Amino acid sequence: MIRLEINGKRHKVEVDPDVPLLWVIREHIGLTGTKYGCGIAQCGACTVLIDGKAQRSCQTPVKNVQGKKITTIEGIPERHPVIKAWIAEDVPQCGYCQSGQIMEAVALLKSNPAPNDADIDHTLSGNICRCGTYQRIRRAIHRASSMMAKGGKR
């Protein structure tokens, strides 16, 4: 039995302890906003926050996250500046990579509230967007950053 805390809710799941967290979130917990893109930590589609840090859930055995706080895209409030900025810039195209992009951006802005382009390049280059929304992601992160600076903080 594995005990998990996801988006502030506690869960108990009967699952092989070596199963990647990604599949437990998607298939056992039923939260499908976290996506499978590559399974080998190359694309970032599966990014979640583990104790506030952006991590690839496809490469995280579920047994390693017991007792830690996990946040998925479903746990990011609608009023979060990153979500508002993403909507303002109309970032998504197909949308499949966007949960991962957003989780990465949320973590970045938490540790670095005013990232420059180089910071964004450094942090977001692990997240592939096959639709090529990079320019808008960049704009949205800057926008979220200035929203936060103006007090839309979270």
Added chain:
Amino acid sequence: MSNFINISRRDFLKTGAVIGGGLVLGFSVPLRYPLAEGTTPSPSFAPNAFIRIGTDNRVTIIVNKSEMGQGVYTSLPMLVAEELECDWSNIRVEPAPVDPAYNHTEWGNAQGTGGSSSVRSTWKQFRKAGATARAMLVKAAADIWNVDEAGCRAEKGYVIHDATKRKLAYGKLVRKAAQMETPQDVPLKEPKDFKIIGRSMKRLDTPEKVNGKGIFGMDAKIAGMLAAVVARPPVFGGKVKSFNADKAKALGGVKEVVQINSGVAVVADHFWQASRGRDALEIIWEEGDNSGFSTAGMREEYARLARTPGAVAKKKGEPEQAIAKAARQIHAEYEVPYLAHAPMEPLNCLVDLRDESCEIWTGTQFQTADRNAAAKVSGLKPEQVKIHTMLLGGGFGRRANPHSDFVAEAVHIAKAIKKPVKVIWTREDDMRGGYYRPMWYDRISAGLDGNGSITAWQHTIVGQSIISGTPFEQVMVKNGIDATSVEGARDIPYDIPNVFVDLHSPKIGVPVLWWRSVGHSHTAFVVESFMDELAHAAGKDPYEFRRALLTNHPRHKAVLELAAQKAGWGTPLPEGRARGIAVHQSFGSFVAQVAEVSVKPSGEVRVHKVVCAIDCGRFVNPDTVEAQMESAIVFGLTAALYGAITFKNGRVEQSNFHDYEMLRMKEMPKVEVYIMPSQESPQGVGEPGVPPVAPAVCNAIFSGTGKRIRRLPIRAEELKRA
């Protein structure tokens, strides 16, 4: 669609016509949230297959094009809303079921999304749907008030009678309108009166794509569903000789292991168990004829073929003599590799097969083909198959397969195990699953006269036909010429008196398919690179050289000029940077791009900026046009810098994003997009931004380094300075 019928009318429903019953009464889309949240309260007004208005004023637009990122769930509703005069904030979208009412207006009896045709092919259809509904609502209000309809107008979801200052919301008119005759030939607005079309509107699907609630095929679930992965042959055309599933079956969660046409399926409670089960399978494969196949061997064979005459695709003037007589002859050979679509969401398909029905949840671009394939495999009638088109995590052509590979296979498995099952392709399965953009080899020659003018052009193309063996063959392959193999090559816009294009279409065992921009993805690279070679050979500026030859193609010329002007063509650049230019027409639209590039001593290429000008005729949502140009530039650049699927011993050598790389944030150039205002008919947007990218970048590399790239992807070794 010729005529609209008021499908909410009882008498119509009684006739049992397919769209009526299915649409108004029985149609619901599970799993879609929140675009299709809730159901329309009945009674509702459904004047045609595309619109349903509820007593709650909600307007549901049923969209028959698949949303794969290109924005059809917004641009098509914009077409309806423009004429319907409804309140934009009351609009929701539902994916269409499979039904002849939703057939593509240009594809005969088929429903699907592709060829950058969604706006063009629904431009009249969707506006007419909206206008007809509005006319009926206005008439309903006029009847209720007992006034002349001419004194009534529609605005933001209300019918208004100005003389008496009365107004009624659409929701209040639903009952009455549902009983009315459908008027024919309701006039459409003049473009000058457009209030929505041509203005940037926020995408309707953004909210569900930023909160994790949008449901892609991969996310679909139904009660009792199992998960399956398939072990497919390591070589295309291979077969299972024998297999031992004992170890797989001994693993927890593995429910069944079944052999199907395409390989061996491992079915389990959950994906991970199925995947582990597959790893434990022992399979002996019959590799078949392709096991000796290699990219190296193929290149040689293609190069040899390129020196022999092919099927003639175009002959103008006397090209052979003209080249022989020319003051200078220039020759070059170009090649591009197989490419995978690699949509961000790997392929998947959920099937619930019962005795009398088959329900499918998947992201597909080709509903009719998939439905028919499912009917064939299941032995049911096509009408018994229901396809729920989910959000597509990218398509790029891969999800429009006339062979319906991923759908047919899933139905085979469901049939074998008699339980609902979701087949999941891993990234590796998707990457190695075939249906690639073909590899191409081109041999091209031109003659220049003493003034540096092109007197003749001769182009031989070698590559597989994507159309042969599909239902499109009859229409699209003529005299041995697959139109998609030579598009962008046999119709070059430049004024050249003598032109010859021929084609070899070798039969190779690698499954091939359309890949975003299809034939243009290779012909633009060859034609626009070679034009650049000729400009330099003639000692002329590559922009001016093209411009002078485009007098008879004003739309090409105009985008070329716009891109050049916006990019500051000819103005000084920072040390080490160079510009390249290319222009190409595809899917009805004209795109020119200027790339700004630098090359490090290591040979590594950095693209700093791409300036893009597009003329797509009238456009619906300019922000979407811009987004599609950004997207296409990334797509084209990814292929130019990294893309290659190669073979050794019949096996695909790449497997995942570490060896089939994608452009990433740190390599993203600044992209500027300029949309040409136009009164011309609306044309494609999803694909036309791809073709000019590779030649613009390679032309910039030549300008900066003097090295000509004739083989994609660009290889640092070729550009390294010792």
